[in-house]
Amino acid sequence: MDAAEADFGGLGPKAGCKDLLLKAGLRPTRQRVILSKLLFAGGTRHVTAEMLFTEARAAGFPISLATAYNALKQFTQAGLLRQIPPNGVRSFFDTNTTPHPHYYLHGEDTLLDIPAADLLLASAPEALPGHEVSGVDLIIHLRRTPS
Amino acid sequence: MDAAEADFGGLGPKAGCKDLLLKAGLRPTRQRVILSKLLFAGGTRHVTAEMLFTEARAAGFPISLATAYNALKQFTQAGLLRQIPPNGVRSFFDTNTTPHPHYYLHGEDTLLDIPAADLLLASAPEALPGHEVSGVDLIIHLRRTPS
DNA sequence: TTAAATGCAAATCTTTTGCACTGGC
């Protein structure tokens, strides 16, 4: 499948990332279109702002780092991404926005999905009075076994 | 119970925070003793570096913010604290180092313990080959209900 | 055309580091 022709967000086989952005209420500006292609054309991805910035430059699109940050934030607020802060240093952004747990590999500073059925909650999370659950983060922290 | 005489870390009723620090392999310097009193004399606490810094100043101990950060990091590495990054902005440090889930209240930027039995994992987390589980973070994100 | 909304330089906020100096042993 050509990346530019990927099936974006269940919008149908002809939809492009412009449609994805429009549907999310974001104007499909040049930079957003570029970044959304990089993010959503492949499979599930876990990127940091720096990674996306570097990738865009390598692809010949000289965006600024601030634009990468702003786009990631806007995409997250629009529901296209999920923000995961595993370590207090920098955040990752996951193109899979459905609730699912993650492995975080400390040595490699890498975030991975945990295959869905491997780990489940025993009960649905309860909110406090006057509040509602807006998300659930489950992160299993891994270190390389000393051997 | 007088705060200065609290039972620190199961070391017995006579132990002070100096013993707690020594047992953790940290020299009981003046600043560390002050900060450990603030952290461990009361019940369970969830503090940021800024909160601890402000609290120390208010108590008449003019430490620098860097010292608060460094002490929190050292205490965490020594196993006296647990670091929790709920939001990609700043980290909280929990004086309860046993594995347990948290509520994070977005509007108030507050971290709370979830009473233990309310939420459990259905299965023990599995590591990947060549890795071991070094920690599990479960955070339920709450927002104030629009009403 | 036009104004809503962007992209980015500069600022801000969080956290770490280098090193002069201290204070625990």
Next chain:
DNA sequence: GCCAGTGCAAAAGATTTGCATTTAA
């Protein structure tokens, strides 16, 4: 007394903001 190891000023790193400019409609 002495030197391992601190405490903090300055630096580094992560993220946000203000505003001149762009560009989608």
